[in-house]
Amino acid sequence: MAPTLDSPLHKRRRAPDADELAGIPWLALLLPAERAQAEAGLIVGDALPGDYVCRIGRPVTYWFGVVQGLLKMSSDNAQGMSMTFTGVPPGGWFGEGTALKREPYRYNIQALRKSVVAGLPVDTFHWLLDHSIGFNRFVMNQLNERLGQFIAAREIDRMTNPDVRVARSLAALFNPVLYPGVGEILRITQQELAYLVGLSRQRVNEALASLQAQETIRIEYGGLRVLDLSALRSSIFHEK
């Protein structure tokens, strides 16, 4: 069976180089023997904008992570409309739920920009669960942190003020536990952020400007620098 032949991990895959391995946060938590096993299985691939990393309904082949770039996680409803849940910046790993149960993927993952995606074969994933305490800690911490993230996302959806929506969505993308590869600067264009948040680019531009005026972030070409993450999380705006 060739369930994900269109995936970049099949078309343009290769062994990860040293830089890419350094961008995989959980490798450092493994013992040497476990790490050797993991690295032997790991592959990376280049995803071009619009490429699907995985599709709803396809059998699980890998546990995925973002080494570079930006992905979006979405699902389709009965009317064929797609609904975006979240963006996945560098350092983010996802799909452990379906990998655990070996069930079909429940989300579509698409590249928003040119990205480098890593994949750990599902059999290696299970081997690590059976052998590595460090790996288990990482996955458990990951599940817990993601639960908090989804609860926060429900709050965000109920907010009407666009400035707050942008601030909270940004805070989620800067989450250092889920996305340790992001660091101080998140590489994202205002257009991409608008797409994730579900607002127009103009409105996002305006929201970012007011966040910058508050010294919460700094706008840079092709990216954003966070100056005060806790302010992003709790920011409240007043109507004009």
Place this chain on the structure above:
DNA sequence: TCATTAAATTGTT
């Protein structure tokens, strides 16, 4: 390495 040009991104209406 530098200068020129094309492309991408941002700011504004």
Place this chain on the structure above:
DNA sequence: AACAATTTAATGA
């Protein structure tokens, strides 16, 4: 949605 201004990336000498 359109346009101008700005920044980066690509090209070639």
